Structures are given as C-alpha cells and as structure tokens.
Amino acid sequence: xxxSLMEVKDxxxxxxxxxxxxxxxxxxxxxDGVSFDIKKGEILGIVGESGxxxxxxxxxxxxxxxxxxxxxxxxxxxxxxxxxxxxVDLRKSIQMVFQDPFxxxxxxxxxxxxxxxxxxxxxxxxxxxIAEKVDSIMEEVGINPMxxxxxxxxxxxxxxxxxxxxxxLTLNPEFVVCDEAVSALDVSVxxxxxxxxxDLREKHDLTYMFIAHDLAVVEYISTRIVVMYLGKIIEMADxxxxxxxxxxxxTKALFNAFPLTDPHKRDQKEKIVMGDVxxxxxxxxxxxxxxxxxxxxxxxxxxxxxxxxxxxxxxxACWLNE
Amino acid sequence: xxxxTLLTMENVNVHxxxxxxxxxxxxxxxxxxxxGETLALVGESGxxxxxxxxxxNQLIxxxxxxxxxxxxxxxxxxxxxxxxxxxRKLRGTQISMIFQEPMTSLNPVFKIxxxxxxxxxxxxxxxxxxxxxxxxxxxxLVKIPSPEKRAHDYPHQLSGGMRQRVMIAMALAxxxxxxxxxxxxxxxxxxxxxxxxxxxxxxxxxxxxMSILLITHDMGVVAETADRVVVMYAxxxxxxxxxxxxxxxPSHPYTLGLLNSLPSNEKYADHSRLxxxxxxxxxxxxxxxxxxxxxxxxWADEAxxxxxxxxxxxxxxxxxxxxxxxxxxxxxxx
Numbered sequence: 264x265x266x267s268l269m270e271v272k273d274x275x276x277x278x279x280x281x282x283x284x285x286x287x288x289x290x291x292x293x294x295d296g297v298s299f300d301i302k303k304g305e306i307l308g309i310v311g312e313s314g315x316x317x318x319x320x321x322x323x324x325x326x327x328x329x330x331x332x333x334x335x336x337x338x339x340x341x342x343x344x345x346x347x348x349x350x351v352d353l354r355k356s357i358q359m360v361f362q363d364p365f366x367x368x369x370x371x372x373x374x375x376x377x378x379x380x381x382x383x384x385x386x387x388x389x390x391x392x393i394a395e396k397v398d399s400i401m402e403e404v405g406i407n408p409m410x411x412x413x414x415x416x417x418x419x420x421x422x423x424x425x426x427x428x429x430x431x432l433t434l435n436p437e438f439v440v441c442d443e444a445v446s447a448l449d450v451s452v453x454x455x456x457x458x459x460x461x462d463l464r465e466k467h468d469l470t471y472m473f474i475a476h477d478l479a480v481v482e483y484i485s486t487r488i489v490v491m492y493l494g495k496i497i498e499m500a501d502x503x504x505x506x507x508x509x510x511x512x513x514t515k516a517l518f519n520a521f522p523l524t525d526p527h528k529r530d531q532k533e534k535i536v537m538g539d540v541x542x543x544x545x546x547x548x549x550x551x552x553x554x555x556x557x558x559x560x561x562x563x564x565x566x567x568x569x570x571x572x573x574x575x576x577x578x579x580a581c582w583l584n585e
Numbered sequence: 586x587x588x589x590t591l592l593t594m595e596n597v598n599v600h601x602x603x604x605x606x607x608x609x610x611x612x613x614x615x616x617x618x619x620x621g622e623t624l625a626l627v628g629e630s631g632x633x634x635x636x637x638x639x640x641x642n643q644l645i646x647x648x649x650x651x652x653x654x655x656x657x658x659x660x661x662x663x664x665x666x667x668x669x670x671x672x673r674k675l676r677g678t679q680i681s682m683i684f685q686e687p688m689t690s691l692n693p694v695f696k697i698x699x700x701x702x703x704x705x706x707x708x709x710x711x712x713x714x715x716x717x718x719x720x721x722x723x724x725x726l727v728k729i730p731s732p733e734k735r736a737h738d739y740p741h742q743l744s745g746g747m748r749q750r751v752m753i754a755m756a757l758a759x760x761x762x763x764x765x766x767x768x769x770x771x772x773x774x775x776x777x778x779x780x781x782x783x784x785x786x787x788x789x790x791x792x793x794x795m796s797i798l799l800i801t802h803d804m805g806v807v808a809e810t811a812d813r814v815v816v817m818y819a820x821x822x823x824x825x826x827x828x829x830x831x832x833x834x835p836s837h838p839y840t841l842g843l844l845n846s847l848p849s850n851e852k853y854a855d856h857s858r859l860x861x862x863x864x865x866x867x868x869x870x871x872x873x874x875x876x877x878x879x880x881x882x883x884w885a886d887e888a889x890x891x892x893x894x895x896x897x898x899x900x901x902x903x904x905x906x907x908x909x910x911x912x913x914x915x916x917x918x919x
Contacts, residue, residue: 312775419865420630449629449802454846454861461858478776479805483848483856520780522805524849526828529809535780539744 268438268470269301269324274333276316276323280544291544293319295494296333298570301438306464306471308485308502310478310517314543315491317474321440324472325357326350337438355385358431362443364423368415374401374426375411381433396433403466404429404459421452425459432463440472445480457484478521482506490514493543493551496570500577510579512536513552550582558583591763591796592618592641597655599636602648608869610636612820613893614655618764623790623797625811625828627804629843631866632817634800638766640665641798642680643672660763677708681756685769687748691740697751698724698736704758723754726792727785746778753785762795769801783810804847808832813902816840819867819877821893826903837905838882838913876908884909 276294281287294316301307309317322328324335326342335342337357345353361367368377375397382393398408404425406418415423424444431439441460445453457480463469475481481488482502489499490511498511509515516536523529538555541547547554553563562582570580599611611633618624626634639645641657643664657664659680664672676682684690692700701720705711711719717736724732727750740748749770756765767786771779787810790797801807807814807828814831816824816839824837835841842862844850853859864881876882879889888908897910907913 312777421865449866450804450843451629451846451862452865454848454859455863457848458859458861476776479847479849483853483859516777520777521849522780522783522803522809524804524808524832524844524847526808526811526832535784536777537781539746539778540775 266303267300268303268337270334270336271300271324272298272334272336274298274320274323274335275331276319276328277331289544292494292546293543294323297491297494297496298333299489299496299499301470301472303437303470304468305486306473306484308481308488309472309474309491310476310481310488311491312476312517312540314493314540316494316543317476317491318442320491321359321442321472321474325359325440327359351385355387355434356436357438358434358436358440360424360427360431360439360441360444362446364420364427364447365415367427368423370415373412373414374406374418377415377426378411378429378433381430385434387434400429400433403463404432405455419452420448421455424448424452424456428456428459428463432467435467437468438470438472440474442474443476444473446475446477453480460484478517490517493541493546495551495567495580496578497552497581498577498579500574500579504574504577508574508577510573510577510584511552511581512556512558512583514579516555550580589620590617591620591659593656593658594637594641595656595658597637597640597657598653599633599640599645600651600653602651603870606870609872610650610820610869611640614817614820614822616815616822616825618796618798619813621790621794621796622812623787623799623810625799625801625807625814626817627801627807627814628817629802629866631819631869633820634817635768637817638682638768638798638800641764641766642676642682643667643669644682674708677704678759679761679763680766681759681762681764682766682768683749683752683756683770685772687745687752688740690752691748693740696737696739697743701736701751701755701758704755709760719758720754723757724751726757726789727751727754729754744778745774746781749774749782750785753782753789757789757793762793764796764798766798767800770799771806772801772803779806786810804844805849816843819869819872821877822906823878824905826900830900830903834899834903836899836903836910836913837878837907838884838909839878840905841913842881876906882909884912 274294274297278291278293279288280291311317323330330343379393379397382396401408406422406425445456448456473484485502487501488505490497492513498509498514520535536555549564549566550568553559568580568582570578571584573579573584595615597611597614601608601610626637628634640652652665698717698720701723702716705716705719721732721736724735729735729747729750771782799811811828813827815822818839824840835844845860846862862881867877874892875890876893879885894906894908896904896906898904
C-alpha cells in the first residue's frame with residue numbers, strides 16, 4: 264500500500280478566457296498548485312462542488328490537458344516530459360471513465376467496435392485475439408457478448424456505463440480516473456456500477472482516482488479523500504479520519520449540507536453555510552472560503568493558509584489549525 | 586374526503602402514443618395532498634413522477650399524451666375537466682411549479698424584477714410601481730441579498746441557487762398560494778446550495794401556508810423535507826406512508842432495494858458490497874399488467890407476473906401494493 268504510483272507536485276492548470284466586457288483576458292485558475300500522491304492499490308476520492316477543479320485535475324493528471332505548471336510523476340517519470348510516442352505507449356496503463364455514458368460513446372459505432380478500438384489503436388493482438396478479448400471483457404463488465412453488434416442507443420444508461428468501463432479496461436491499465444462515473448445513473452443502477460468497479464479493482468489490481476460531487480459515493484468507495492474548493496486542496500486524509508475528524512470549515516459544511524437518509528435526524532443539523540460558491544475567475548482574497556466561513560478571522564481575508572499536517576497523514580489548509 | 590385535503594387524485598391513467606407504441610406512463614394512480622404538508626413523490630427515471638406533476642397542472646403535451654381516465658380534485662374542482670382558460674388562471678395563482686433548471690424557466694432578456702412583477706400584473710389589479718414593490722418584497726422573502734439591486738439583474742447574472750430562489754419567489758407571487766409543485770428543485774445545484782434551498786422551502790411552507798408536492802429521485806432530500814412519501818415504480822404507486830414509516834419500516838421490495846442501494850446506508854460503514862437491485866428499469870412499451878418490479882424482485886413468483894396486487898395496509902396511513910407482503914414482512918428488518 265505504501266508505494267506511490269503517481270506523484271502530483273504543485274500542479275497548476277490555468278485558462279486564459281475573454282472577459283464579459285472588452286478584450287481584456289482573464290485567468291481562470293482551475294487547478295491552482297495542487298500536490299498529492301496516489302499509492303498503488305488505493306482509491307483516492309476527489310470531492311468538491313462545481314468549479315472546484317476536480318474534473319480539470321483528473322484530466323490534467325492523465326495529460327488529456329497540458330499543464331500550466333508543476334509535475335505529474337508516474338513511475339518516476341514526468342508525464343509532461345514524454346514525447347508523443349512515449350505518451351501513447353503510457354496511455355495503455357492510464358485510462359479514464361467518463362460521466363456521461365450517452366455522449367462519450369460514438370453513436371454510429373457498434374459496441375464491439377467501440378470496445379475493441381483501444382486494442383486496434385495499440386495493435387494489441389491479431390483480429391482473432393482482439394475479438395476474444397472483447398468477448399471476455401464484455402462478459403466481465405456484465406454485458407452479454409451477444410450484443411456486440413448493437414449500437415449504444417440500444418442500451419440503458421447503466422449498460423452504457425458498463426461499456427465505457429469495458430473500453431477503459433481493454434488494455435489492462437493499472438491506473439483509472441473515474442470522473443463522475445456514476446453521477447448520471449439511477450440509485451439502483453449506481454449501486455451495481457460501484458460494485459462492478461470494486462470487483463474489477465480487486466481482480467485487476469487497479470488504482471482509482473474517483474472524482475465525484477456526491478459525498479456519499481466518495482465516502483463509500485474511497486480509501487483516502489481529497490476535498491477541493493476553488494482550485495485548491497483544502498483537506499485530505501484517509502477516509503475514516505476525514506469522515507470522523509475533518510477540521511476544515513468547508514469540509515464540515517459539506518458533510519453538514521449532505522442530506523441524511525434518516526428523517527429522525529433532520530432537526531439535529533448545525534447551521535448550514537450560506538452564500539454561493541464564488542467564481543473561480545476572481546476568487547476571494549486570502550482563504551477562498553472566508554466569505555462563507557462562520558469562523559473567518561482577519562488573517563483569513565489576507566493570506567491563503569498553508570496545507571499543514573494536523574495529524575499523521577491528515578492535511579488541512581485553515582488558519583484555525585494554527 | 587376530509588376537510589384538510591387540498592388535492593385528491595383518483596385512478597389517473599396517462600398514456601403517450603408514440604411511433605413505437607403506447608407508453609403507459611402513469612397507471613391507476615391515486616393520491617392526496619393535505620393542506621400544509623410536503624408530499625414527496627419519489628422514484629427513478631421513468632417512474633412517472635414528473636408526468637404525475639404535469640397531469641395536475643395540465644402540462645402534458647397532447648398529443649402524444651392522453652389522460653385516459655381519472656380525476657384530480659383541487660379545491661372542489663376537477664382540474665381535468667376545466668377549460669384551458671380556467672387552468673391558466675389557476676396555474677398563476679393557486680398552483681405553481683418550479684423546475685430542475687431555473688435558467689430554462691426564466692426569460693433571459695428580461696430583468697428578474699420585471700418577470701416577477703409580470704405575475705402580479707397578469708393576475709392581480711395593480712400598478713406597475715406596486716407590482717415592482719411586491720416583486721422586491723418577494724425577493725427579500727426568499728432571502729436574496731440586496732433585493733432592490735438584484736431586481737435589476739438579468740437571469741444570467743445570478744448563480745443557479747439564486748435563480749432557483751427567483752423561481753420560488755415567482756411561485757409565491759399569488760394572493761392565495763395553495764400548492765407548489767417542485768420538480769427536482771435542487772438536482773442541478775451543489776450540495777451546500779441544495780441545503781439552503783431545502784431550508785428555504787420548509788421555512789416558506791409554514792410562513793405562507795401552502796402544500797408542496799416534491800418530486801425527487803433523492804432519498805436524502807425526501808428524508809430531510811417530506812411529511813409523507815409516495816414511492817413510484819414504472820408508472821405505479823408501490824408504497825405510501827409518512828416519512829417515518831417509509832424510512833423506519835420500508836416494506837415494498839422496491840423501497841427496500843432503493844434504500845439498500847444507497848452507499849450512505851449505515852450497513853455499509855464496513856465498506857461491504859452494496860446490495861444493488863439487479864437488472865434495469867423495464868421498458869414501459871412492453872410492460873404487461875403484472876407488478877412492474879417482478880423481474881427484479883427476489884420474492885416474485887407467477888402471481889406477480891400476472892396481475893398488479895391490491896392494497897395491503899400495514900399501519901394507519903402506511904400501505905404497500907405487493908402480492909408477497911407477508912413474506913416480505915417476515916424478513917429481518919434492517
């Protein structure tokens with residue numbers, strides 16, 4: 264469990280965007296100096312609300328986006344220093360499962376062809392071997408190989424997500440980023456897919472980075488959790504530690520806002536956090552959370568708090584920790 | 586019908602005639618909403634919860650939709666028999682609706698203050714100035730900061746949460762609000778914003794004395810806001826009860842499965858496998874007359890395939906529609 268698979272060092276991803284008025288360009292700091300590592304075999308959950316940069320982070324660590332600054336070390340090599348050929352080669356072992364199974368599959372391709380595409384691109388075997396592999400992977404994700412001549416629209420949302428997972432797994436990757444992989448699904452189907460992802464992880468020794476806005480899902484599946492707010496990591500710890508002993512006011516707000524499925528507890532909640540998530544284009548000065556934070560002090564408005572270890576393996580970025 | 590009932594829906598059937606055949610979206614649905622309560626209609630995609638809401642305020646597109654039979658009695662009038670003109674009047678004054686995506690319900694080229702004032706100008710005798718003042722008052726009621734200033738904003742200048750507040754304000758712009766239909770009102774919102782909106786709805790319900798029909802797929806939202814719950818599956822009502830009855834003693838196999846599928850369920854604190862419901866929601870085009878859940882239910886037998894079960898009353902106000910109610914009852918409770 265201790266060996267690092269991926270190390271992310273001070274990663275930044277900025278976008279230059281035109282502002283509403285005039286031609287002046289503004290900078291959107293989608294990911295703003297994020298450092299963490301992913302250990303082999305763990306499921307690292309990334310949770311946060313819209314605009315916190317979690318999806319951008321997921322894509323940047325796979326180099327689906329180029330970085331602005333920083334490093335992503337995978338097996339000791341910086342992803343961004345690789346040339347095209349080396350990168351293509353590496354893509355076999357780092358894969359992604361997307362949120363929307365409706366838009367991430369080409370509607371004009373048959374399912375068998377969609378699943379075999381990665382194998383054909385990487386020339387991973389003879390046509391007969393590829394066909395055999397497609398059958399076995401379809402079986403594994405719970406789609407009858409009989410259906411390989413069907414088109415994506417002939418499947419339900421849950422089945423399409425299984426197809427998306429099959430595509431990610433054909434090349435036997437070791438690291439998979441799941442970006443809101445179960446968010447579009449009904450609860451009963453979501454549970455099936457979460458089970459499938461766990462089974463596959465055990466069977467193939469996979470490491471997941473699991474990005475989601477749904478705290479319950481992240482809490483259930485992750486072994487370690489990172490909480491993001493406006494491009495920065497504000498807290499991270501092992502799952503149990505984070506659930507029981509979170510210290511950052513935003514993490515508290517998140518847990519508190521999450522609706523519990525027990526009507527008896529509805530009146531026991533602490534006061535909910537007011538205000539909106541600010542725009543990531545012009546985030547508030549100092550700690551980005553200070554305008555919504557019930558505990559904000561003067562220093563919170565001026566300086567961004569450092570991410571500090573509050574207990575072994577538990578990092579939190581808040582001036583209250585000082 | 587007791588005096589505290591605001592709306593009674595009886596034996597409603599809604600069909601959609603599509604090219605591929607007839608989709609029976611809502612089948613034999615009866616329910617009632619009491620004055621001042623929040624009734625949650627809960628279920629997964631295609632269960633007919635939105636169609637039910639649209640039946641109440643006559644927003645079913647016809648064709649292809651047809652309300653085959655049934656009645657919806659609201660304040661002593663059958664909504665299904667009212668002429669369009671009367672319905673329009675009701676929609677603006679006594680039955681209001683808020684949707685999942687407030688941006689598509691607001692007109693992007695008018696200031697929100699104007700749009701709110703319009704509701705008053707259309708349905709009540711008022712000068713423009715009075716209407717504007719009323720609009721600002723409502724923005725304040727739904728806790729929009731500096732409402733006087735915000736009234737001059739266009740919808741795109743507001744955040745998703747603020748827009749939903751404007752929609753709620755619009756729903757309240759009536760001298761006699763009776764029923765607010767909230768169709769997935771927080772699904773598009775972030776969780777901290779969702780908590781604010783749910784809080785606001787609960788707060789307002791008491792202040793202005795209205796009932797809420799809350800349509801949602803989220804059991805957490807139900808647990809936090811509903812007084813009573815109707816669980817739907819593939820067009821049918823399968824369980825009904827108070828929020829405590831439903832969560833403390835879920836009794837229909839589907840409700841049980843739904844609650845067991847939630848990763849937040851306490852039984853998964855040890856990270857064990859989720860008890861997912863096998864299979865998928867059935868295709869409404871080919872669904873027969875049996876229990877629609879039969880093909881995913883571990884208790885189901887031939888009887889379930891053949892006919893839809895009658896009511897089994899478990900407790901006062903708590904009912905299920907299940908052939909196997911005895912067998913299901915004798916399982917160990919979670």
